[in-house]
Amino acid sequence: MEIDDVRWFxxxxxxxxxIVDRLAGFGRPGRxxxxxxxxxxxxxxxxxxxxxxFTPFMPEGFxxxxxxxxxxxxxxxxxxxxxxxxxxxxxxxxxxxxMKPALAAAHPWLLDDLRRTAQELPASWNENGFAAxxxxxxxxxxxxxxxxxxxxxxxxxxxxxxxxxxx
Numbered sequence: 001m002e003i004d005d006v007r008w009f010x011x012x013x014x015x016x017x018x019i020v021d022r023l024a025g026f027g028r029p030g031r032x033x034x035x036x037x038x039x040x041x042x043x044x045x046x047x048x049x050x051x052x053x054f055t056p057f058m059p060e061g062f063x064x065x066x067x068x069x070x071x072x073x074x075x076x077x078x079x080x081x082x083x084x085x086x087x088x089x090x091x092x093x094x095x096x097x098x099m100k101p102a103l104a105a106a107h108p109w110l111l112d113d114l115r116r117t118a119q120e121l122p123a124s125w126n127e128n129g130f131a132a133x134x135x136x137x138x139x140x141x142x143x144x145x146x147x148x149x150x151x152x153x154x155x156x157x158x159x160x161x162x163x164x165x166x167x
Contacts, residue, residue, distance in 0.1 A: 003147050004031075009050065011035025014042050014059050026149060045069075063107075078113075082120065090136045091117075091125055130156070130163035 010022040011034055019038045027033050035041060036049070042059050044050045052072050061067050073080065085091055104111055117125070124132070134156045141154035157164040 008032040009035045009041070009044070011038060012040050013053070013055055013057070015040045016060075028148065031148065042069075078116070081117075085121060085125070088135075088139065090133070091121070093133065093136060093140075130160055 008031065010027070010032060012019060017040070021034075023032065023034065035044060041050065041053045041055070045053050046068065059069070062069050081091070099110065127133070130137075137156040137159055141150075141156065141159060144150045145153040
């Protein structure tokens with residue numbers, strides 16, 4: 001399967017999420033479009049109209065046995081993350097700003113994953129700043145271009161021009 005064989009849809013995850021323009025002018029008919037009828041992605045998935053949903057946040061009830069939903073990759077935490085890090089040299093950019101105590105209490109394994117990551121990866125795995133993340137940004141720009149989401153190859157300096165000039 002090639003990238004051109006995949007059709008992407010952007011939209012709200014559940015009916016509770018607002019309908020907004022998630023493509024900001026980057027849509028391409030036949031490649032990446034708004035979800036049909038602005039229907040929620042989970043609704044489309046459960047109806048068999050989508051093969052999978054890619055989301056940073058799981059919908060309400062996802063972890064319940066009766067949710068009917070599962071991770072596409074069963075080994076998406078431990079060994080797969082380490083293998084990826086060893087192959088490319090970085091952990092992909094993610095955004096965890098804070099965790100409420102109730103969330104940590106309900107899902108204590110989240111803290112185990114953070115502890116294991118901190119113990120097993122080099123101390124520099126989570127460094128901030130342009131220089132520390134330049135390779136990841138370059139790989140991201142290359143993927144955007146290869147997938148036809150940008151018309152030119154964006155360098156890290158083009159994506160973050162102000163940060164690139166900082167010492």
